[in-house]
Amino acid sequence: MSRPTPLSGFPEWLPAGRVVEQHVLATLQRTFELHGFAGIETRAVEPLDQLLRKGETSKEVYVLRRLQEETPWTGAADAVDAPRSPDDRQLGLHFDLTVPFARYVLENAGHLAFPFKRYQMQKVWRGERPQDGRFREFVQADIDVVGAGDLPYHYEVEIPLVIAEALGALADVGMPPVRILVNNRKVAEGFYRGLGLDDVDGVLRSIDKLDKVGPEAVADLLVAEAGATRDQAAACLELASISGTDAGVVDEVRTLAARHGVVSDLLETGLAELGALVTAAAERAPGVVVADLKIARGLDYYTGSVYETLMVGHEQLGSVASGGRYDTLASDGANTYPGVGLSIGVSRLVSRLLGADLVRASRPVPSAVVVAVAGEDTRAVSDRVAATLRSRGIPVEVAPTAAKFGKQIRYADRRGVPFVWFPGTPASTGADGTPVEATADQVKDIRSGVQAEADAATWEPPAEDRWPRVVAAG
Amino acid sequence: MSRPTPLSGFPEWLPAGRVVEQHVLATLQRTFELHGFAGIETRAVEPLDQLLRKGETSKEVYVLRRLQEETPWTGAADAVDAPRSPDDRQLGLHFDLTVPFARYVLENAGHLAFPFKRYQMQKVWRGERPQDGRFREFVQADIDVVGAGDLPYHYEVEIPLVIAEALGALADVGMPPVRILVNNRKVAEGFYRGLGLDDVDGVLRSIDKLDKVGPEAVADLLVAEAGATRDQAAACLELASISGTDAGVVDEVRTLAARHGVVSDLLETGLAELGALVTAAAERAPGVVVADLKIARGLDYYTGSVYETLMVGHEQLGSVASGGRYDTLASDGANTYPGVGLSIGVSRLVSRLLGADLVRASRPVPSAVVVAVAGEDTRAVSDRVAATLRSRGIPVEVAPTAAKFGKQIRYADRRGVPFVWFPGTPASTGADGTPVEATADQVKDIRSGVQAEADAATWEPPAEDRWPRVVAAG
Structure with a gap:
């Protein structure tokens, strides 16, 4: 086997990177x-x-086949359509955690208490072309609340605040602050319909391109593809330009709507919701949540709040946490399950934290101590010291060979292990018959060189050295 | 979407089962x-x-294809052989964690310090027919030590002792004790060759069937397929019948070898290693490690110690942790990397712990407290109580609706949440102008019904109620 090379789009971390993840x-x-x-x-x-119920994502799906399966595939259409025995249904790898969660809720509805709040942190797979921050295999961390029949609005407030708290808890290891951009589909839809634009999805698709192509091109798109007049297009762009961190945003939208003669109950409902969200967020996560009326989110199943999250100073990376409210997460005919959720792109986040040298691990191995071995015949002595330290929750390894102590210290140093332990020797009789006194165990901090007597039953490493720490690399 | 049904061989747990996992x-x-x-x-x-370098496992591999890939597969041979662009090499899901680890070591050798000790806990996939304890998707937890060029024998002692300690740490939640059965390939090979049997792999394959088909059928196999005489077959079966937890096992093998005129340096080396392992194990994990000379392990790349692990009282489940020593875990031509490892079948273990009702979670949700909501207009009061409790590390959720308190208590009860918190009310003025006194917060243990005044800034749940616990179900 020659030396293998990485697969593009399938990130892996060295042990120190995995400590950060x-x-x-x-x-x-x-x-x-x-x-x-x-x-x-x-x-x-x-x-x-x-997986293919939402047509747009079909290009991303990885399909599975058992290598020794009897009937090899003959093509994509066949692969999708051909019925198999129930045990051998055509399977694909999930491309997000929402589709599997919806299925899990339906499958286990009788065993779950609703509203059901769950988190899920797993790998997902998409056969897209890999780019910076865009992978074929990556980890997502999702939270969702799903109700049976109905789901109160206040969960649309809670979800982004939990995400703000979760990402904020990483600030002390060097994670930059985030801005959670929120909008409400009811505001957008109410406004567009009030203007006389009925192709709401078409308008949203055009507005979604604002950051990529700019306002003039979006105006052209709105006219060409969403049936807007120049004035309607201008009004849509005005709405999209509104943003802010307090309820003043709601007044701005109302003023704009009045100016364009827009009267809409849906708009009013959406504005009340958006106002409640920014007001609660201003108290509970000041400065983090920003109402941004241009946030559209491509997927058409969102029906209320929508969320995107940017890392300050790393906006070009794209959203690191996205989601929204959907009135029909799942339905089995008898029951409908509305939900609201947010999904953190953990691999995108971690690859930036590591790649931009924002965060690092204090060492790549768990061990705080290497116990030296004086000779292979006394390895059991070193093993006993290690066991005593571990019984008190201190991570320890024993030196691989009874090499010279200098080499054993270099072994620890290469791994970033801060302490080397030298077991003492029992009392004995020298070659000339004189008694040789017992010596005590010693422990050396190989960073400072300080060495002192120590007892494995009581010695403690400094708290910050016990386990690898994750620290700001700055 | 109608109600979905589980996929055979792809286990999933309800939230309480996931707490156990x-x-x-x-x-x-x-x-x-x-x-x-x-x-x-x-x-x-x-x-x-x-994945296909070891021919025996090819039937288990799931192959991936992007649904929209240009060239659909036409068959297995084509799928394996057809070269693609480097970005689009044919990919399969890993069926264990050893093959990927070997590749990772080669790919990153320049960044790793050897001997490299790693653990890895991930899902693997095998397209086998699902059975009790045998899945198509399951979690493995592996530990391995890999050296560059050489790897001292003492790691073959350490690895099973770490596994014994890890599984032993689950005893207090109801995990049955385990027996780690160990053997040494050098003992087997030295003995067989000393007897005059050169088809060592053939003998091992036959001996591996002992538990399934019994000694008489194995004797027939040895004669028919491994070229043994009846006497040689009998000697192999005698060796396979030896087991024990101390160095007496070594003496038994020596006596047997002498009786059959077997003289072999390889046998002696293997016996010295096996003796060292059982001696160390007798001190460090009394009663757990059993030398069992019939353990063969199917895979032919093991070269020293081999391990299998049975759960006492659940032997029919098969091994829950298997592995061994291999002189060539990986090689890139210039360097060879020997290793020793053990792999725990976590899904097999957890499915038995849950299925046999050995272990359960004290509740299926993290929350220790549900904060009641008196009215939607005072939800912010409940949110603040929840935030205060969380800031002190107490998991809390707020009631979904401002229903009658009885209904809110039933909400907590349905989830197994032990405490319901009732926020107090501030001082106010009654309808008739008389002052109404402030009331204090109260917390109710809904199991005992005991309710008392409490302050969110200082109240602590009993330690055993703070987080869901995993406990013996017996």
Whole structure:
């Protein structure tokens, strides 16, 4: 086997990078659990027909086949349509955690208490062309609340505030602040319809391109593809230009609507919701949540709040957490399950934290201590010291060989392990018959060179050295 | 969408089951890290040619294809052989964590310090027929130590002892004890060759069937397929019948070898290693490690110690942790990397712990407290109580609606949440102008019904109620 090379779009981290990723995941998990979200994990595969229910995503799906399957595929159409035995339905890898969650809710509805709050942190796969921050295999961390039949609006306020708290909890390790941009589909739809524009999806698709192509090109698109007049297009762009962190935004929209003669109950409902969100956010996460009326989100199943999240100073990376409210997350005919959720792009986040040298691990291995070995015949002595330290929760490894102590210290140093432990020797009799006194264990801080007597039953490393820490690299 | 049904072989847990699985994974992770193993995660896919290097496993591999890929597959042979552009090499899902780890070591050798100790806990996929304890998608937790050029024997002692400690750490939640059965390929090979049997792999394959078909059928196999005489077959079966937890096993083998005139340096080397392992294990994990000379392990790349692990009382489940020593985990021509490792079948373990009702979670949600909501206009009051409790590390959710308190208590009860918090009210003026006194917050233990005044800034739940616990279900 020659030396393998990485696969484009399938990121992997060295051990020090994985320490950072684990810290990010553990921090998110803790915040989610403090807010009462239960963890679930779904299988990586779903029946292909379920994955393709939203036509737009079909290009991203990886389809599975058992290598020794009897009937090899003959083409895409066949692969999708051909019915198989129930055990051998065509399967694909999930491309997000929302589709599997919707299926899980339907499958287990009888065993879940609603509203059901869950978090889910797993890999997803998309066969897109890899780019900076865009991968074929990546980790998402999702939270959703789903109701049976109905779901109160206040969860649309809670969800982005939980995400703000979760990402904010990473600030002390060097994660830049975020801005969660929020909008409300009811505001957009009410405004557009009030203007006389009925192709709401068409307008949203055009507005969604604002950051990419600029306002003039979007105006042309609105006229050409959404049936707008120049005046209607200008009004849509005016709406999209409104943003702010307090309820003043709501007044701005009302003023604009009045100026264009827009009267809409839907708009008023949306504005009341958006106002409640920014007001609560101003108290609970000051400066983080920004009402931004240009946020459209491509997917057409959102029906209320929509969210995108930018890292300050890294806006070009794109959104690191997106989502929204959907009135029909799932439905089994008898029941409809509305939901609201946000999905953090963990791999995108971690790859930037590592790639831009924002965050690093204090060491790549768990061990705080390497116990030296004086000779292979006394390795059991070193093993016993290690066991004593571990029994008190101190991560320890024993030196691989009974090399010269200088070499054993270099072994620890290469790994970033801060302490080397030298077991003492019991009392004995020298070659000339004189007694040799016992010596005590010693521990050396190899960064400072300070060495001192120590007892494995009581010694403690400094708290900041016990486990690898994740710290701002700046 | 009609109600979906589970996919055979792709296990998923309800939230309470996931609490158990997370506890198992966290316990294993902590033990591995206390022993200095660094966590890594590899991508889920490997180039198909790498996955198929060991011919025996080809039937298990799931192959991936992008749905919109230009050239659809026409068959298995084509799929394997057809070269693609480097970005579009044929990919399959990994069927274990050893093949990806070997590739990771080669790819990153320049950035790793050897001996490199790593743990890895991920899903793997095999297209086998699902059975009890045998899945198509399942979680493995692996530890391995890999050296550059050489790897001292003592790691073959350390690895099963770490696994014994990791699984032993689950005893207090109801995990049954395990027996780690160990053997040494050098003992088997030295003995067989000393008897005059040169088809060592053939003998091992036959002996591997002992538990399934019994000694008489194995004797027939040895004669028919491994070229043994009846006497040689009998000697192989005698060796396979030896087992024990101390160095007496070594003497038994020596006696047997002498009786059959077997003289072999390889046998002696293997016996010295096996003796060292059982001696160390007798001190460090009394009763757990059993030398069992019939353990063969199917895979032919093991070259020293081999391990299998049975759960006491659940032997029919098969091995829950298997592995061994391989002199060539990976090689890039210039360097060879020997390794030793063990892989825990986490899904098999967890599905038995749950399915046999051995272990359960104290509740399915993280929340220790539901904060009641008196009216939607005072939801912000409840939100502030929740934030105060969370800031002190207490998991809390706020009631979904301002229903009657009885209904809010039933909401908590349905989830197994032990406490309901009732925010107090500020001082006010009654309708008749008389002052109404402020009331204090109260918290109710809904199991006992006891309700008392409490302050969110200081109240603590009993330690055992703070987070969901995993407990023996017995």
